[in-house]
Amino acid sequence: MKNLLFLTLFLLVFLTACRKDNFEALVTSTVTVEAKYPVTYGQPLASAATITLTNITDGSVKTATTNATGQAIFTEILPGTYNITASKNLAATEAQPLTGINAAVTLNASQNGAIVVGGQNPKFQLQLQGGAVGGLVIKEVYYTGSKTASGGTYFSDQFVEIYNNATDTLFLDGLFIADIFGNAGLINATSLPTAFNTDKDNVYASSIWQIPGTGKQYPLAPGKSIVIAQDGVNHKDATLNPNSPVDLSKVEWETYNERPDNRDADAPAVPNLIKTYFTGGFDWLLPVFGPGVIIFRGDFTKLEQVVIPGAASTIPPRIKVPNTAVIDAFEALKDGNSVTFKRLTTALDAGFVFADDTYNMQSFRRKTSTTINGRRVLQDTNNSTSDFEKIVLPTPKGF
Ligand SMILES: [Ca+2]
Ligand SMILES: [Ca+2]
Known part of the structure; x- marks a missing residue:
């Protein structure tokens, strides 16, 4: 049972x-x-x-x-x-x-x-x-310019190259690029360091340009770069400067400073950056003695415009950019003795580079830290002294 x-x-x-x-x-x-x-x-x-x-x-x-x-x-x-x-x-x-x-x-x-x-x-x-590890970095700055056959000075061939140092595609839309106010050194006997350099939390931009786009229009793949030319033309052309080291006629962007007198030509094949704020002359001329350059993001309309201490009222104000908005920075000064002229705070750039002379075609390129699957990872310790190397000729899009 x-x-x-x-x-x-x-x-x-x-x-x-x-x-x-x-x-x-x-x-x-x-x-x-x-x-x-x-x-x-x-x-x-x-x-x-x-x-x-x-x-x-x-x-x-x-x-x-x-x-x-x-x-x-x-x-x-x-x-x-x-x-x-x-x-x-x-x-x-x-x-x-x-x-x-x-x-x-x-x-x-x-x-x-x-x-x-x-x-x-x-x-x-x-x-x-x-999330992307790494970010956009300034890969090369060619600011020294070149000499013409007759010994004249030529600076229209300057460029700045921006590189995607991240593991993922980044979008360039809305990115700002600016040069920082201040002398690069003792250019003349009365040259003084920028009075703005007591402010350790901000930098003061002279001119600001922006990449257009609505957010996803300008992707940049990992290990790729864009070149921003002062003028997007072949500078080696017989009518310009056959001694120039660069052909910039096929770069991604140029800075076109539209003026009634057409002193800056608009290269039709190279798109123009948006001129957000401009205090220069005929074109976006970086100081040939050494510029401070930053790339940053933010809302331009919210940035403060500050009068240069001691400057005449006719001198346009500079744009105060908080360090926190800065993505990358580069600083070049006149020579090795110009450290007191530094415009960028140590937090953004602990060092600086300098060329041997003006108009000698030297360029400054970021060093390669390592190469992973063929992708160069560039060195970025926020110190231009150690991160950049001086090269005898510029290498747009190259190493
Ligand atoms: Ca131009
Ligand atoms: Ca153009």
Whole structure:
């Protein structure tokens, strides 16, 4: 009687189970999830990433960690539909060899509606993504200019190059570029350092230009750059200066200073930056003795206009840009003895570079810190002295 009762109970449980899930559905699967790093990273597969597998029918969650080959293995997974997530936190020291940049990053990925069919052993690949590590940097500044065959001075061939030093595509839309007010050194006997340099929290821009766009119109891929020319023409042309080291007729942007007398020509093939604020003469001439240059973001209409201390009322004010808005900075001074003339605060740029002379075609290019998957990661320690090298001729778009 006891045995019969047991058998009856057993059959009852067995039949209930059969009704609930047919025999076929009980066949489980082994599910492999592979976590991949972003394509710009130094390694393809992410180990020690956390993977979750959520059954969308009953909400049950299984968690596993990827192994040395970037794979997490889930055994005895019931057929059904699953949402999969992958996440990986990299501390700065872990990120450095992967991204080239010493900054922490959080990576995530998800795949919803992944279907597991009983008895099959599917493999899912998740491509991790995260915020861009790194940012836009000033890659090269060619400000010295060149000499003509007759010994004249030529400065229209100046340019600034901006480089995407990040792991992801960045958008240039709305980016400002500016030169900073102040003498580069003892240009003449009465030259003084800028009186603004007592303000350690702001820099004071003389002229400001802006890249147009509504937000996503001007993407710049990792490891790529744009050149902003004073004039977007071939400066080696016979009518200009055959001694100039650069052809800037195919660059991305130029600074066109529209004037009634047409002293600055508009190169039709090279788009113009927006002239946001201008205190220069005929064109955006960077000081050939050494400029301070910044790139920054913000709302120009909210920036304060400040009269230069001691300046005549006819001199236009300068634009006060908070250090916090500055993305990157570069400073060149007249010579090695000009440190008291620094215009950029130590927080933005702890050092400066200097050329051997004016109009000698020397250029200043940011050093390469490392190369990852063919992508150069440029050195950025916020110190132009150590981050830039003096080169004998400019190298727009090159190294
Ligand atoms: Ca121009
Ligand atoms: Ca143009």
